[in-house]
Amino acid sequence: xxxxxxxxxxxxxxxxxxxxxxxxxxxxxxxxxxxxxxxxxxxxxxxxxxxxxxxxxxxxxxxxxxxxxxxxxxxxxxxxxxxxxxxxxxxxxxxxxxxxxxxxxxxxxxxxxxxxxxxxxxxxxxxxxxxxxxxxxx
Amino acid sequence: xxxxxxxxxxxxxxxxxxxxxxxxxxxxxxxxxxxxxxxxxxxxxxxxxxxxxxxxxxxxxxxxxxxxxxxxxxxxxxxx
Numbered sequence: 001x002x003x004x005x006x007x008x009x010x011x012x013x014x015x016x017x018x019x020x021x022x023x024x025x026x027x028x029x030x031x032x033x034x035x036x037x038x039x040x041x042x043x044x045x046x047x048x049x050x051x052x053x054x055x056x057x058x059x060x061x062x063x064x065x066x067x068x069x070x071x072x073x074x075x076x077x078x079x080x081x082x083x084x085x086x087x088x089x090x091x092x093x094x095x096x097x098x099x100x101x102x103x104x105x106x107x108x109x110x111x112x113x114x115x116x117x118x119x120x121x122x123x124x125x126x127x128x129x130x131x132x133x134x135x136x137x138x
Numbered sequence: 139x140x141x142x143x144x145x146x147x148x149x150x151x152x153x154x155x156x157x158x159x160x161x162x163x164x165x166x167x168x169x170x171x172x173x174x175x176x177x178x179x180x181x182x183x184x185x186x187x188x189x190x191x192x193x194x195x196x197x198x199x200x201x202x203x204x205x206x207x208x209x210x211x212x213x214x215x216x217x218x
Binding site for chain 2: 048050051057118121123
């Protein structure tokens with residue numbers, strides 16, 4: 001299991017290599033990138049803020065839960081960026097390896113979906129005319 | 139007891155500082171802490187949700203707080 005939170009650009013190739021495993025016939029990944037618009041407003045940049053110690057702890061828990069749900073999981077890699085990101089930058093990568101493909105899709109989706117619900121990381125969007133903390137208000 | 143509460147994201151901006159120091163009765167519950175903070179900072183009550191983390195895990199309303207706990211306010215998360 002490789003879990004990381006970094007203020008440096010994420011190396012996708014290196015992350016995928018960490019997920020490779022001789023016993024795996026499938027490596028599945030999700031790459032989250034910064035989009036140029038949000039709810040119709042043009043996004044200029046994003047700031048990601050993390051509660052580092054808890055974020056790492058919760059990411060490990062999510063990976064462990066995936067391991068329990070899919071015991072055939074070989075490798076789990078989750079790397080999340082923090083700090084200032086621009087359009088097209090990679091914000092997160094999840095990569096998993098499994099013997100067969102079906103479980104790789106399911107485990108990868110479970111990890112990114114759960115990450116978005118529980119891991120204490122916050123995204124502030126900067127527009128040409130203002131800012132918003134994403135999801136903060138109903 | 140003295141409590142230090144770490145603040146992140148919009149909670150940090152609402153309070154205007156990265157941490158709060160409070161004096162509270164020993165064993166104060168998470169629910170009591172939240173009620174007090176929402177009274178002091180009404181904008182916290184406008185958020186979609188506001189959780190409390192104790193020692194890097196989500197706490198429940200009934201969780202009792204202790205002086206050496208690492209406590210943080212967790213406004214709605216938006217990672218990924």
